[in-house]
Amino acid sequence: MTASTAQTLVWDWTIRLFHWLIVLLIPLLWWTAEEGMMDWHRRLGLTMFALVLFRLIWGIVGTWTARFVPMIRRLGSLPAYVRDLIARRNGPSFGHSPVGSLAVFALLAALSIQVGTGLFSVDVDGLESGPLAILVSFKTGREIADFHELNFDILVVLIALHIIAVAIYRFALKDDLVRPMVTGRRGDLEPVSTVKVNPMALIASVVIVAASLYAVINAG
Amino acid sequence: MKILKVKIAVPAIAAVMMLTACGDNGGSEAAPEASSEAAGAQLPNGMTIKEQIEARQSQLEKVGDAFKAISDQLKAGTPDIAIIQEAAAVVPEATQGMADWFPEGSGPESGIDTDALPAIWENMPDFQEKVGNMQEAAANLNTVAQGGDMAAIGEAFKTTGGTCKACHDDYRLDD
Numbered sequence: 001m002t003a004s005t006a007q008t009l010v011w012d013w014t015i016r017l018f019h020w021l022i023v024l025l026i027p028l029l030w031w032t033a034e035e036g037m038m039d040w041h042r043r044l045g046l047t048m049f050a051l052v053l054f055r056l057i058w059g060i061v062g063t064w065t066a067r068f069v070p071m072i073r074r075l076g077s078l079p080a081y082v083r084d085l086i087a088r089r090n091g092p093s094f095g096h097s098p099v100g101s102l103a104v105f106a107l108l109a110a111l112s113i114q115v116g117t118g119l120f121s122v123d124v125d126g127l128e129s130g131p132l133a134i135l136v137s138f139k140t141g142r143e144i145a146d147f148h149e150l151n152f153d154i155l156v157v158l159i160a161l162h163i164i165a166v167a168i169y170r171f172a173l174k175d176d177l178v179r180p181m182v183t184g185r186r187g188d189l190e191p192v193s194t195v196k197v198n199p200m201a202l203i204a205s206v207v208i209v210a211a212s213l214y215a216v217i218n219a220g
Numbered sequence: 221m222k223i224l225k226v227k228i229a230v231p232a233i234a235a236v237m238m239l240t241a242c243g244d245n246g247g248s249e250a251a252p253e254a255s256s257e258a259a260g261a262q263l264p265n266g267m268t269i270k271e272q273i274e275a276r277q278s279q280l281e282k283v284g285d286a287f288k289a290i291s292d293q294l295k296a297g298t299p300d301i302a303i304i305q306e307a308a309a310v311v312p313e314a315t316q317g318m319a320d321w322f323p324e325g326s327g328p329e330s331g332i333d334t335d336a337l338p339a340i341w342e343n344m345p346d347f348q349e350k351v352g353n354m355q356e357a358a359a360n361l362n363t364v365a366q367g368g369d370m371a372a373i374g375e376a377f378k379t380t381g382g383t384c385k386a387c388h389d390d391y392r393l394d395d
Contacts, residue, residue: 124388126287127381134292138284218297 009195010095011184012063014202018055019181022048022111026159030152038128046131046213049115054209055108061201064193065095071105074098090173094192103162110155114148119216121145131216263323269330276321277334279314286310287384290365290377301368308365308373311358311380318351328393335393347391354383 025048032041059068078098084090085099096104119132122141133141169175180186184195262268267275286307293299327338340347357380364376 122284122288124284124392125381125384126284127291127384129288129291129295133288134296138288139281141288142284 007185008094008187008189008191009184010065010180010186010189010191012066012195012197013184014054014058014062014197015066016181016184018051018058021051025051026155038123042131045115045118046217048111049119049216050209050213052108052111052115053212054205056112057205057208059108061198061205063195063197065195068105071096071101074101078102085173088173090175092175092186092189094189099165103158103165106158107155107162110151110158113151114155117144117148117151121148132219134219263325265320265323269326270332272321272323272326273330273332273334273336276318279318279321282314283311283384286314287381290373294374294377299370301370304373305365305368308358308362312355312362315351315355315358318355319348322347337391337393340391343390347387350383350387350391354380354387357383 025044029041029044029048032038032044055066058066064070074093074096075098081090081098093100119130120136120141121144122129122133122136122138123145124142126138129141136144166177169177263272265272289307290304293301293304322336322340324341326334327336327341328334329338357376361373361376361380364372
């Protein structure tokens with residue numbers, strides 16, 4: 001580690017904010033659903049919708065470490081990376097490692113499905129429903145709600161795997177991944193690309209998210 | 221446990237159905253202890269248990285449709301009162317005679333897919349009272365809906381929804 005690389009920025013502030021807001025939102029969404037606080041479940045769910053949509057857009061127009069294409073390319077070196085991990089020859093990755101890329105795709109897919117099904121879900125009494133449930137019948141809305149519930153279990157399993165993996169990195173491989181997700185920086189690698197938020201890309205993304213949110217809320 | 225039950229129930233239902241196809245089954249009583257056979261046997265009202273369960277599910281699905289239609293309109297910026305009135309009229313009609321939809325033997329012990337909990341038959345007077353509360357609230361909702369006062373409709377809808385929930389909390393399998 002040299003002084004010049006001690007400040008290498010790997011995660012831009014939007015990625016970090018997205019990550020920790022999701023950590024906060026998922027337990028709240030689970031709890032409001034369990035308690036039948038559906039007004040809050042809807043509000044928080046719409047917040048989650050906005051966050052996930054932003055992240056998907058940011059995966060296309062965002063900073064290098066947020067983008068999906070480099071992550072897809074890295075999947076190619078997955079077998080070699082895993083062999084190195086097992087032999088404990090792991091080195092730091094600038095951005096998502098091949099295994100990390102896999103986790104991002106799985107988690108984002110599960111989150112997208114969760115948010116998407118939530119929009120159309122209907123409760124057993126036909127009293128409560130997602131903002132787009134007006135577009136489907138009671139029966140379809142119920143089936144979607146059942147899937148919403150099943151997919152949550154899948155999401156929980158993926159989150160558990162994610163936490164276990166981070167713990168393995170921390171304790172077995174001596175690589176702290178949590179701190180960089182807070183500070184955005186890690187000190188032991190050279191940057192592949194600068195991780196600087198482009199204001200125009202950010203504004204465009206936020207405008208698309210806001211317009212989508214408006215459309216969903218006013219769909220009825 | 222549940223899977224095992226289903227595995228036994230399926231051939232048993234098939235066997236009973238073959239029997240009923242051959243012989244006169246008119247006077248047979250549904251024996252609660254012979255659970256899997258009960259599924260195809262006739263109830264005093266002439267329906268098989270399977271038919272009874274499917275009939276009540278179909279009726280309650282109509283109520284779900286109607287409730288969702290009202291809920292959709294109440295959430296909309298410009299609610300269509302005609303849709304609300306039509307849906308509100310469906311509920312009392314669709315739930316007429318509901319107290320008779322849960323004869324002995326038509327619970328999960330029949331082996332047929334139902335979310336009705338055994339608690340219904342253990343607390344029949346309470347269950348009947350809750351069904352009555354719902355019918356009363358639904359009749360009131362219909363009256364209020366035909367009146368056209370949106371604020372009053374919203375209130376009556378909430379009250380009726382509460383009576384649905386009251387029953388579902390205790391007597392319906394939480395999914």
